[in-house]
Amino acid sequence: MKWWHFALIASLLLAALSPLASSSPDGLEKVAENHGFLGQAHSAPFQVIADYVFPGIKNEALSTILAGLLGTALIFGVVYGLAWLIKRRRSGQAG
Amino acid sequence: MHIPDGFLNVATVATTYAVSAGGIGYAVKEVNKKLKEKQVPLMGVLAAFIFAAQMLNFPVVGGTSGHLIGATLAAILLGPWAAALIMSCVLIAQCLIFQDGGLLALGANVFNMGIVAPFCGYFLYKLTTSLLGDSRKSRLIGGSIGAWGSVLLAAIACAIELAVSGASPWAVVLPAMSGIHALIGIGEGLITAAALSVVMATRADLWQLPKSVKRSEV
Numbered sequence: 001m002k003w004w005h006f007a008l009i010a011s012l013l014l015a016a017l018s019p020l021a022s023s024s025p026d027g028l029e030k031v032a033e034n035h036g037f038l039g040q041a042h043s044a045p046f047q048v049i050a051d052y053v054f055p056g057i058k059n060e061a062l063s064t065i066l067a068g069l070l071g072t073a074l075i076f077g078v079v080y081g082l083a084w085l086i087k088r089r090r091s092g093q094a095g
Numbered sequence: 096m097h098i099p100d101g102f103l104n105v106a107t108v109a110t111t112y113a114v115s116a117g118g119i120g121y122a123v124k125e126v127n128k129k130l131k132e133k134q135v136p137l138m139g140v141l142a143a144f145i146f147a148a149q150m151l152n153f154p155v156v157g158g159t160s161g162h163l164i165g166a167t168l169a170a171i172l173l174g175p176w177a178a179a180l181i182m183s184c185v186l187i188a189q190c191l192i193f194q195d196g197g198l199l200a201l202g203a204n205v206f207n208m209g210i211v212a213p214f215c216g217y218f219l220y221k222l223t224t225s226l227l228g229d230s231r232k233s234r235l236i237g238g239s240i241g242a243w244g245s246v247l248l249a250a251i252a253c254a255i256e257l258a259v260s261g262a263s264p265w266a267v268v269l270p271a272m273s274g275i276h277a278l279i280g281i282g283e284g285l286i287t288a289a290a291l292s293v294v295m296a297t298r299a300d301l302w303q304l305p306k307s308v309k310r311s312e313v
Binding site: 014026 | 096097098099100101102123126127130132134135136137138139140141142143144146147148150151152153154155157158159160161162180181184185188189191192193194195197198250253257262263267268271272275276279297298
């Protein structure tokens, strides 16, 4: 196994801890709430895995874990692929 | 501090989209020039770590929570342009798939957390290590200061956008946003220093420590 396999597994384990996260509003949300502009927020015009809750799964912790694992794996793939493509383009140009 | 839709006016949405799109385009060029082959997996892993860590809100004070941004960590390990690209990918995925941060506000979120945060964090990190001398300790101190400052500056950028948009008056939103994020930034500093220590202990070569530092400190 390469070092980054361990790092990726560690990130996935971290995502699996997501049900333990604080559910309090974040800094911006709290400021908006305290100063009366939270109501101006619109919800998204479409929902995929809104608010990190995997749709169709009743157990809240499980649905959050699934959303976290999926997102972590997906973002790894996207950024790895993008970096690989950028690198490949340069190699092509250098020749 | 993912801004939802509804807070920003059209002018702010348009301006931040334009600046962020330009920034991402330039970041691709810079990464194209500088990225090394062994850094390709590091880009992916850092993005995965940042996404996962952003889900883990930690409590701050008075019923408020915060989470890692991660821009400074990425900027220190890969440079600010690669960090900008990583942050943009994370923010775009959060917006499109997880409805975290508004579609119209995406440009502002990329600007605050994908451009302001990594560059500010990187600058403070570099400033600290050049003032204190490059050592293991000064890198961790610089990383913490950079991480803290990156959260504060991103929050100020966010407050400016909100004030310009008329969501909230300057005198209210600027102190409120910087006050709470000065606290959230402490968490960012601690997590960034912890992550940097792990990299230093396991894969110092990814972080190009100078030889003298490697011998005496690592």
